[in-house]
Amino acid sequence: xxxxxxxxxxFITNLIHKHILEATSNISINSYDDVFxxxxxxxxxxxxxxxxxxSSLKAYLEELDYNYTISNERKRKYHxxxxxxxxxxxxxxxxTYSRHFFKSKLxxxxxxxxxxxxxxxxxxxxxxxxxxxxxxxxSENSISLAxxxxxxxxxxxxxxxxxxxxxxxxxxxxxxxTSSIATVSDTTLNTPDELYILADEKWIxxxxxxxxxxxxxHSHNKKVMVKSIVVFDGFSGFKRRTLLHxxxxxxxxxxxxxxxxxxxxxxxxTSKIKRxxxxxxxxxxxxxxxxxxxxxxxxxxYYCLDKFHFKQALHHLAMNSNYEKYLLNYILxxxxxxxxxLVSFIKENNLKREDIINKKYDYIISNWNDIRxxxxxxxxxxxxxxxxxxxxxxxxxxPKGYSYKMLRKIIRLRLAFINKxxxxxxxxxxxxxxxxxxxTVEHLNFDIFYHYKTFIPIYQNKLFTPSIGQYFY
Numbered sequence: 001x002x003x004x005x006x007x008x009x010x011f012i013t014n015l016i017h018k019h020i021l022e023a024t025s026n027i028s029i030n031s032y033d034d035v036f037x038x039x040x041x042x043x044x045x046x047x048x049x050x051x052x053x054x055s056s057l058k059a060y061l062e063e064l065d066y067n068y069t070i071s072n073e074r075k076r077k078y079h080x081x082x083x084x085x086x087x088x089x090x091x092x093x094x095x096t097y098s099r100h101f102f103k104s105k106l107x108x109x110x111x112x113x114x115x116x117x118x119x120x121x122x123x124x125x126x127x128x129x130x131x132x133x134x135x136x137x138x139s140e141n142s143i144s145l146a147x148x149x150x151x152x153x154x155x156x157x158x159x160x161x162x163x164x165x166x167x168x169x170x171x172x173x174x175x176x177x178t179s180s181i182a183t184v185s186d187t188t189l190n191t192p193d194e195l196y197i198l199a200d201e202k203w204i205x206x207x208x209x210x211x212x213x214x215x216x217x218h219s220h221n222k223k224v225m226v227k228s229i230v231v232f233d234g235f236s237g238f239k240r241r242t243l244l245h246x247x248x249x250x251x252x253x254x255x256x257x258x259x260x261x262x263x264x265x266x267x268x269x270t271s272k273i274k275r276x277x278x279x280x281x282x283x284x285x286x287x288x289x290x291x292x293x294x295x296x297x298x299x300x301x302y303y304c305l306d307k308f309h310f311k312q313a314l315h316h317l318a319m320n321s322n323y324e325k326y327l328l329n330y331i332l333x334x335x336x337x338x339x340x341x342l343v344s345f346i347k348e349n350n351l352k353r354e355d356i357i358n359k360k361y362d363y364i365i366s367n368w369n370d371i372r373x374x375x376x377x378x379x380x381x382x383x384x385x386x387x388x389x390x391x392x393x394x395x396x397x398x399p400k401g402y403s404y405k406m407l408r409k410i411i412r413l414r415l416a417f418i419n420k421x422x423x424x425x426x427x428x429x430x431x432x433x434x435x436x437x438x439x440t441v442e443h444l445n446f447d448i449f450y451h452y453k454t455f456i457p458i459y460q461n462k463l464f465t466p467s468i469g470q471y472f473y
Contacts, residue, residue, distance in 0.1 A: 099112055136427070176413075198230040199289060200228055229256050247260075273295060275299070
């Protein structure tokens, strides 16, 4: 832990006082009843903070470098190799500082003390926090909107004119592509009697094929299917229902069934689950899901058809509210003979719609028992809203096209956001690692009295160097 000297504290204090005096001397009041007087005041004080912080950052980093340069440890182990400047963009603005590079007396290896001490990677203009902001905001909005929001945050925040565009869409894209976020262990939950599993897929447009070749003009493979599974254990609310302990999985290439099974075995005691309801739109891979969730011989697993797709098919078949009521009643009473007779009558009187009627009839008949089970257990399947909010809102609500690599990055970030993970913290945790780290629940507990917190140097009087994973006393 580096202790800043009293002289340095005085230097910082005087520096801040200088900027305050400079800003207050430039404040002008034009006339009474003018809101721009208020804007001028807060803009001046906003400028004070930004300039003071930038100046203090530069001075502090150069002080760190100087203290190490004159230290006995440096003189004993390293030669001075070079003295260079570096420019970094922070949330407070851009600043340039100078620091030394050192060469080992033993093996001629070189390093920069300040950059290594602060975990700064070389050749990067955007500081780690801005990079974490980019990754975090890209999980909520488009990359263009994320860039605009972050550009507004950099430097003076009170500004009525257009600000410099520090961050371009391409820069943000490169940061996202090279980013990796740590994974977090799931915590155990109270095991309910019933568990609910929703499944659906979303087709997303791609710019290139998997081998990076361009799509042909009339290619039918311009979209990739992203499958999604949502696991939850109950509902809350009445008019606007909320899914309890929701966990979302999605991928275009990973086995999300295995992922969902690993999650369920981790957080629940599967021997206590009595009933599992699997719901979806009737796709073959979704109807095959119940076999994977038969955890015990006593576990009852039911498949129910999504009510949205059923109601849609029923409406397109009948195109008459009275016919719909009769058809629904025949389904619930398991009267296929009457159902078929009414469908034949509708078809005879709507010959132009014969194809669509046959298609919707086949859909309902093939899911007959699944529809009846939906009403028998009073199930509700909100998967359409889930796939729309979780996946489509970011990837396909507006015309877009992704490379496969970018699509997988965006989906990974989106899942972290939907599953309420701290993306900025996960990004910074993995910032100096080439492999994705796995964080247990204990690592996220920052209670200073927690006995597992041996990695916090200030409490253990140790210096931890993550690059080699050892403690130095």
